[in-house]
Amino acid sequence: MQKSKEDKIKIPTILLIEGRPIVQEALKLFLVSDMDMNVQTAKSYKEAIPILKKTTSNHDTKSNKIDLILFDVVWAKGESLEMVQSIKKDFPSIPILVMSTGYDDKLATRVLKLGASGYKSCLASIEQFQEGLLTVLSGRTYISPLVTKQVFADSFQQADMTAHEVLSDREFQILIMIALGKTVGEIGLDLQLSVKTISTYRTRVLEKLNLKNNSQIMQYSVKNSLI
Template structure:
């Protein structure tokens, strides 16, 4: 029996996942959480085999959560189950330590296949994501401006693009205001932009927001 933790901040979606997974005789949901912090606490409290994780969690991001899990559980299978397609977070998620990435728009059958595949020690990567990963390794391929950002810079860039003030971003990510301002300066420099408005326009044009 594969014991699964689901981490997603949408209660209706979690309920749907539980229903889908519970129909499989060899799979069982043993816990549901709605944030990265709650997940990091839960994995130290219960016995589990696999994590199904949404990338867009409140507070600590899914990418940050993966990295933190990997410090203590380097081999536990992690499947990203995301509303974002692979072009937005797929490469970052795999590089952070996820074993697979599947869209919430995908089929129930593919979800179950993905869970079983990563539990068996393999990866679940779509052809599109495989191509993106190959491009990431090709030093001759010019990266888009936002792809030059670190995971933390990318996360802060999205918050800025959504119009959040520096103080709110600092609270959300448990950073100082000065640190967020430093990240903002790096983001502008790396992306060749001059203002928060330009960041917002870029994010909208490149479909980087919800």
């Protein structure tokens, strides 16, 4: 009995986590039409969890298996680090390609250290985006050429670190979320941590950056192009 074409050629399935409808549809159209990939979508990581659990627990077929998770750090904002951590903890075998649709790549080193398999720069070309997807799908790591030097420098250059680079990943995440205007209570709900815990992280951020209040956190973040 001859195998069907679908049996012979496994078309990759991408899980696109994107909360902006227009961006989600545009990326889905590109992935399906230009790259001949299957695409499942979710508006948030919370919405993506049932999809991931269903596909990773299905031992009878590989047709719906998620081969790669794709999301944008600009859309995810302060939750991008938490998303990478959660995905690698709950679904460690699924590679993550993080992209940026903004004009800053300051999170590149952090998301890669947390386990992302690739990072697409905000200024990368369509061809580089395609290359990144195929590279990560093949089991390798991809870093956009435009941020390779930055990632390399971040790994070895300690003497000239800016103040926020000494923050832990969680502290940096709290910094960004406060800078975006979220209250301690809102951050606690988002990260499923107590208000007391978030307040402790906030205090550490203020001390390490020599700042006094949330207003100064916002000013610092804007000045250093963190938001």
